């Protein structure tokens with residue numbers, strides 16, 4: 001392993017991770033849907049937004065402190081939900097990710113419901129972090145109900161319902177590789193339900209398709225609509241966030257149905273290919289929320305974030321928090337807990353540098369309209385078509 005200090009960007013971490021990962025694991029983490037057009041676009045679209053340099057501007061010390069749904073956090077940069085961390089770092093998986101979050105600024109962390117470590121064990125490693133739980137619903141209602149109670153008891157503060165995965169996007173390498181979980185790994189939150197309810201906790205391809213696509217077809221509840229947000233709120237007593245919103249229409253429907261926050265995401269470009277990049281729809285979604293009956297609903301963001309300047313741009317457009325998917329996985333595969341800590345450090349430091357050079361000393365400053373971004377004829381970005 002190269003010394004982690006010699007890795008200075010998220011791209012460096014991806015190269016290092018690729019050396020450590022088995023082909024099937026790297027292919028899975030890297031995958032976009034179909035031709036991966038949006039995978040590239042998610043990263044590249046940030047380049048269409050230009051930052052406004054401010055020189056010799058008075059500035060005090062820079063702080064990244066902000067709030068997420070009323071809770072104070074040290075940084076708006078959060079860890080996104082990605083499945084199966086023990087494929088990246090078998091010894092500790094999600095435990096290493098959570099320890100890194102705890103060690104570096106008490107970074108807010110979201111766990112995938114398809115983690116390879118039980119949610120209670122992960123929560124115990126990040127006692128001082130704001131914790132969110134991502135939810136995929138099982139076809140078995142009692143499993144979902146019990147899961148919500150476990151999540152709440154373990155100290156997670158929000159449920160993030162992933163709304164864009166009724167069917168699985170076609171990730172071509174996963175189909176070619178007949179993606180299966182490596183022996184010994186399971187969807188650990190479901191181990192208990194395998195015994196009690198006959199729920200499947202393993203992912204094993206039949207040899208005809210990606211095992212993940214087969215699992216989604218056979219075990220995930222695809223028969224849900226927007227009413228599920230209210231049902232989840234009632235069953236859990238927790239705020240529910242709609243993750244996967246990509247247009248104004250869906251933002252408004254989510255708000256009508258009681259969503260407590262809106263999460264702009266195209267699932268890291270792994271579901272529908274040739275959608276816009278997430279940064280391209282962020283403004284549309286935020287404007288819709290601000291003109292809705294509940295204008296103060298927060299908007300969270302992920303997709304293609306590889307640089308501190310990407311984060312600055314999402315915050316400047318009005319995102320309350322910005323989440324990292326693959327960047328964290330590359331850190332984990334390159335160096336376990338220390339690798340994740342270093343990725344978090346790189347991006348937090350890059351964000352601070354970008355703030356200093358745009359004359360911002362706080363996240364509040366970043367959000368002031370027109371302060372950090374160039375605007376063209378009052379449009380924040382020019383649509384491609």
Ligand SMILES: Cc1cc2nc3c(=O)[nH]c(=O)nc-3n(C[C@H](O)[C@H](O)[C@H](O)COP(=O)(O)O)c2cc1C
Pocket residue numbers: 028029030042080081082083112113114134162243265266267268269270302303304305323324325326327
């Ligand atoms: C390998 C991998 C696994 C993922 N697993 C989940 C998951 O279990 N649940 C979920 O809601 N999103 C999942 N996502 C999507 C992420 O939460 C997030 O939306 C996406 O990774 C953000 O894009 P980025 O990777 O470019 O940062 C996954 C993404 C990747 C790359």
Ligand SMILES: CCCCC(=O)C(=O)O
Pocket residue numbers: 083114136165168212216267270
């Ligand atoms: C239903 C998919 C589970 C993992 C995931 O979200 C992903 O691979 O993108």
